[in-house]
Amino acid sequence: MQTLRHDWKKEEIQAIYDKPFLDLVYEAASIHREQKDYNEVQISSLISIKTGGCAEDCSYCPQAARYNTDLEVKPLMQIGEVITAAVKAKAGGSSRLCMGAAWREVRDNRDFDRVIEMVKAVNDMDMEVCCTLGMLTENQAQRLADAGLYAYNHNIDTSEENYEEIISTRTFDDRLNTIKNVRKANLTVCSGGIIGLGETKEDRVGMLQTLANLPQHPESVPVNALVPVKGTPLENEPRIPIWDMVRMIATARIVMPQSVVRLSAGRNEMSTLEQAFCFMAGASSIFAGDKLLTTPNPAFADDMIMFELLGLKTRDAFKNGRPANTIKETV
Template sequence: MHTTRHDWTREEIAAIYHKPFLDLVYEAASIHRANKDYNEVQISSLISIKTGGCAEDCAYCPQAARYNTDVNVHALMKVSEVVSAAVRAKEGGASRLCMGAAWREVRDNRDFDRVIEMVKAVNDMDMEVCCTLGMLTESQAQRLADAGLYAYNHNLDTSEDDYKRIISTRTYDDRLNTIKNVRKAKLTVCSGGIIGLGETVEDRVSMLHTLANMPKHPESVPVNALVPVKGTPLEDQPRVPIWDMVRMIATARVVMPNSVVRLSAGRTEMSTLEQAFCFMAGANSIFAGDKLLTTPNPAFVDDMAMFELLGLKTREAFKNGRPARVLPQEEVLSE
């Protein structure tokens, strides 16, 4: 079996990334196939529970209030609307529902109370629940955990050196501190990044270095290809070559052998053959459903046809077990 390490150097990761393409894919595929469930793909469905009007200035994001995009601002969804979306997602084959809110950080108010109700409702449907709500304190992470949250997404986006070019309204340390707070609440971590922002290969390697050297690797690592949106500072960025996506996925698979690596944004631009290369290189998760927050995504029916063609199967929810919850004292029953 491939040894899991947390002491990678940037030079080692760069050497993996720069291997001859077919050698890299072969190495990553070999590591991936050492796992008996290599042909199993986890399907997540992502919904925007609160859209637009965000105070942040992330250069790639159409939901920032300061950019003039086609995204309309929508208030926080009702719990019943989220449950309906979860039912549709589950029927389509999704085992995880990810709920995203265009907030800079979580505030302890009625909106957060409603998100807690959403988490409880979806958790009761036997789906893994993930949230991405911006920055989070330790006590807020604990509240989400107590409600039944399974995962929290907080992407690094890019390298620490490149970060200030993409976002000025928060720091890289803010991102890392949120991930630490998520870990303290015993939640699983979903954290990856975006390529195609105008970053260098060194930035990509540096981001993977940060993720791979965390005390515990993120259980889920999304690799996103930028979807340029008119009205954002990155609207003119060229499409990411498929070779770059495969290299990122393969390198992530080698340095984080037990993480679920998600082929995320940018799939609408990819052919079935290109996606097959990504699965071969170690991707074992996708977002399914017709939208990713505000950008287009393949429909469930198209993905199921692709799964059948490639001989892939869907991963069940809670494959690695539900996280152990510490019950309040009065709920602990004596034997």
């Protein structure tokens, strides 16, 4: 079994990333197969509970208010709408529901109170509940935990060195502080990044180094390929070659061997064969459903055909056990 490390040097990760492609995939696949049920893939659904109008300037994001992307701004959803979406997602095979709000940070107001009720409602459906709401304090993280939240997503996006090229309205340390607050509330962490932002190979390695050297590896590591959106500063960036995506997934699998590596944005442009390489290299989760927040995503039915073809099984919720905060009291 691969030893967990939190002291990776950049040169070590770079050497892994730069290995001959087939050697890299073989090593990652070998580590992946050390895990029991390596052929299980978790299906997650991601819904935008509040769309657009964000004050941030993330260069890749169509939800930033300052960019003209023709995105329809929508207010915070009602609880009933979220329950309907959760029922549909669970019926389609999802065991995790992620709720995303286009906020810079969580504020202690009625909107946050409503999100708390959403978390409680989805937790009662025996689904893992994940939220991505921007920056949050330790107290806010604890409120989410008390409501039954299972995971909090807060991607670091890119390397610390490249971060200011992509976002100027918050710092890299702001990202890390939110992750610390999530940990203090005993929530699981979902944190990864995006490739295709115009970054260098060294930036990709730096991003993985930051995640792998956290005191505790994120339980989930999403690897996203940029989906360029017209009207954003990165609208003309070329599509990332599938080989780069596989290299990132394989390297993440090697340096964080027990984390769930999530094949995330960009999957709509991938063939079944290309996705198969990603699963072989260690990806063990996908987002399913027609949309990934605001960008197109493969439909449930198409994914089920792929699962059958590749001999993959769906992963149940709470496979690694339910944290105490998600266990419902019985009378």
